[in-house]
Each structure stands twice: as C-alpha cells, then as structure tokens.
Amino acid sequence: MPAQVLSLLIATGFVVGWSSGFVGGRLASELDTPVLSLFAWRFLLAALVVALWCRLALGALPKAREMGREMLVGSLTMGGYLLGVILAIDLGVSVGVTALIAALQPLLAAALAGRWLGERLSVHGWLGMGLATLGVALCVGDDMQRTLSASGWAYLLPLLSVVSVTLGSLLAVRGKPALPLPAALLAQLLAAGGIFLLAALVAGGGQLRPPGVEPAVLMAMGWLVVLSSLGGYGFFVASLRRLGVTQTAALVHLTPGVTLLWAAAMFGERLGPAGLAGLALAGAGASLAIRSARRSDPTRRDPGARHAPRTWSTDESPDAAHKAPSPASPY
Incomplete structure (x- = not known):
C-alpha cells in the first residue's frame, strides 16, 4: 500500500474512532450501570478481544516483563485521560467546558514535542493550532449555556487529563517501539482496565456491578x-508511531466537529451557525498545522535525528526505515 494512502487511512481511522468515544459516552450516560463500572468492563472486554488478536497474529501473548513501558503509556493516554474527563463531568463540569479544556492538548503536545522530540512547528504551524483551537471553542460553545455547578477544583481534572494524555503520547514515540501494535494495544488496555477497575471498586464500596444484557447496554458496550x-485507541497508537506526536495532536482538533456531525445524525442534535463556522475553522487550522509539521519533520532534514518520530514496521529493518522518506500525512 502506498505510504500516503496508509497515512490517510490511519489519520481518518483515528479521527473517526476518537470521536466515537464521545458518542459512546453519551450512550453510556443514559444507562443504569455506573459509568466507572461500565468503563472497567469496556477495557477488560476490549483487552480480551485484543488478546485473541495477539494469539492469531503473533502466535503468543507478550510476556509481562515486556509490557511495562506500554502499560505506563496506556495508564496515561487511556486510564488517566478518561478518568479525569469522566470524573469532571460527574462532578458537574459541563461537557462543552470539558471538551474545550481537552482541546488544549494539541497545543501542549506541540510545545513539548518540539523540546523533547524535535518536532518543531513553524509560525504557520502555531497559527494553525491557534485557529483550530478557536474553531473547537466555537463548536462546543453552545454546550456552555447552562449554569455550571461544579466546584472550582473540579475544573483541574480535565486539565490533568490533558497533561496525562500528552505525557503518554510523548513516552509512546520516544525510541523504537518495544512491541508490535497488537501487543502494545493489549498492554495499554490492561493498564486502563486496571485503573478503572480500581476506581469502580472504590466508588462502589468494593463491588463491581456487572453490565446488564438489555439491548441498550449491549449496544453501548459494543x-x-x-x-x-479497538478503533480509537488502536488508530491512536498507529498514528503516534507513523505520524508522530505533533500531527496526531493536530488531528485531535478535527474530532469535536466530527462528534457534532455524528451526534446530529444519531441524536438529532443540529449544528448552529457557530458550530458550522467552528467546524470549518478547526479543519482549516488543523490542516495548516499538519502541513507545517510535515515540512519541519526532523527525519526529512536529518535521518539520524535524535528521538525522531519515524518508526518502522515489524517486517522493515531500522536501516531501511531511515533510508526511506518519512511518511507524510496527505491532509
């Protein structure tokens, strides 16, 4: 498959899969099962599916001592990120405000990636990030109309989620990936499942409520x-490995608009003029930031650049990967 086509598929899959998490959260919020218990079962069931994938694709499950780094990544990008968001909403922080705070993640990722990974953005790149963030603010602005009732400290939770997913993203791309994609995803899902299992047990007084078998529960779990x-975090890991932190973070700007379109189709929620303008602005800003990140990709200037985000597949040698041009996002 041509490199540009593969990059496009990964980028598209990430945006669609990442957006589906917000819709899934909406479905889960309408159930009687406590949301922490539901998310614990979600990650444990997903880990079981990926374990079967590992057996079929790799012939064996990864050893426990090999999964330490990826479990740390998963505890940050999955467990810490989602736990902070869910707790903030449960404490009364508006979904829109939570999404707006979470939209700071690409800016933080771009700033830290420049220092730690050499993925530096030009002035045009920062302009694109700024425009995309403004577009996201317009997209979620309608959700901020209701009176907020959360305590002041509750607004720190989504900010901690931003820090958590950013640090996990940076850790995921430093150096050569230790595990193939299925094994890495299994380790990350197990870590996230453990975090939500512990949170559900604490919230439930030591009891984990099993999910029901009603159609609505089965639909939300599926x-x-x-x-x-599998989709959102699978493509997230693949995008980090192929596109790097900065381009993956820029793609995050597209997810609120896609989520709003999805919500309009599934729940009848219609976009207003501000939402439509924000959707267009976020798309334009993200595209500008991605193009800038591609032009400033350190692997294009120096194949031996330290901590370059370029990685290689299991059937490609490191030498061949460094000789090949760095894959470019076609966005």
Whole structure:
C-alpha cells in the first residue's frame, strides 16, 4: 500500500474512532450501570478481544516483563485521560467546558514535542493550532449555556487529563517501539482496565456491578469496545508511531466537529451557525498545522535525528526505515 494512502487511512481511522468515544459516552450516560463500572468492563472486554488478536497474529501473548513501558503509556493516554474527563463531568463540569479544556492538548503536545522530540512547528504551524483551537471553542460553545455547578477544583481534572494524555503520547514515540501494535494495544488496555477497575471498586464500596444484557447496554458496550477502544485507541497508537506526536495532536482538533456531525445524525442534535463556522475553522487550522509539521519533520532534514518520530514496521529493518522518506500525512 502506498505510504500516503496508509497515512490517510490511519489519520481518518483515528479521527473517526476518537470521536466515537464521545458518542459512546453519551450512550453510556443514559444507562443504569455506573459509568466507572461500565468503563472497567469496556477495557477488560476490549483487552480480551485484543488478546485473541495477539494469539492469531503473533502466535503468543507478550510476556509481562515486556509490557511495562506500554502499560505506563496506556495508564496515561487511556486510564488517566478518561478518568479525569469522566470524573469532571460527574462532578458537574459541563461537557462543552470539558471538551474545550481537552482541546488544549494539541497545543501542549506541540510545545513539548518540539523540546523533547524535535518536532518543531513553524509560525504557520502555531497559527494553525491557534485557529483550530478557536474553531473547537466555537463548536462546543453552545454546550456552555447552562449554569455550571461544579466546584472550582473540579475544573483541574480535565486539565490533568490533558497533561496525562500528552505525557503518554510523548513516552509512546520516544525510541523504537518495544512491541508490535497488537501487543502494545493489549498492554495499554490492561493498564486502563486496571485503573478503572480500581476506581469502580472504590466508588462502589468494593463491588463491581456487572453490565446488564438489555439491548441498550449491549449496544453501548459494543460501541465502546469495538469503535472507541479497538478503533480509537488502536488508530491512536498507529498514528503516534507513523505520524508522530505533533500531527496526531493536530488531528485531535478535527474530532469535536466530527462528534457534532455524528451526534446530529444519531441524536438529532443540529449544528448552529457557530458550530458550522467552528467546524470549518478547526479543519482549516488543523490542516495548516499538519502541513507545517510535515515540512519541519526532523527525519526529512536529518535521518539520524535524535528521538525522531519515524518508526518502522515489524517486517522493515531500522536501516531501511531511515533510508526511506518519512511518511507524510496527505491532509
């Protein structure tokens, strides 16, 4: 498959899968099962599916001592990120405000990636990030109309989520990936499942409530496991490895608009003029930031650049990967 086509598929899959998590959260919020318990079962079931994938694709499950780094990544990008978001919403922080705070993640990722990974943005790149963030603010602005009732400290939770997913993203791309994609995803899902299992047990007084078998519960679980966990986080890991932190973070700007379009189709929620303008602005800003990141990709200037985000597949040698041109996002 041509490199540009593969990059396009990974980028598209990431945006669609990442957006599905917000829709899945909406489905889960309408159920009687406590959301922490539901998310614990979500990650554990997703880990079981990926374990079967590992057996079929790799012939064996990864050893426990090999999964330490990826479990740390998963505890940050999955467990810490989602736990902070869910707790903030549960404490009364508006979904829109939470999404707006989460939209700071690409800016933080771009700033830290420049220092730690050499993925530096030009002035045009920062302009694109700024425009995309403004577009996201317009997209979620309608959700901020209701009176907020959360305590002041609750607004720190989504900010901690931003820090958590950014640090996990940086850790995921430093150096050569230790595990193939299925094994890495399994380790990350197990870590996230452990975090939510502990949180659910604490919130439930030591009891984990099993999910029911009602159609609505099965639909929400299937959505969260297949689309959000396997799709969203699977493409997230693949995007980090192929496109790097900065381009993956820029793609995050597209997810609020896609989520709003999805919500309009599934729940009848219509976009207003501000939402439509924000959707267009976020798309334009993200595209500008991605193009800038591609032009400033350190692997294009120096194949031996330290901590370059370029990685290689299991059937490609490191030498061949460094001789080949760095894959470019066609966005």
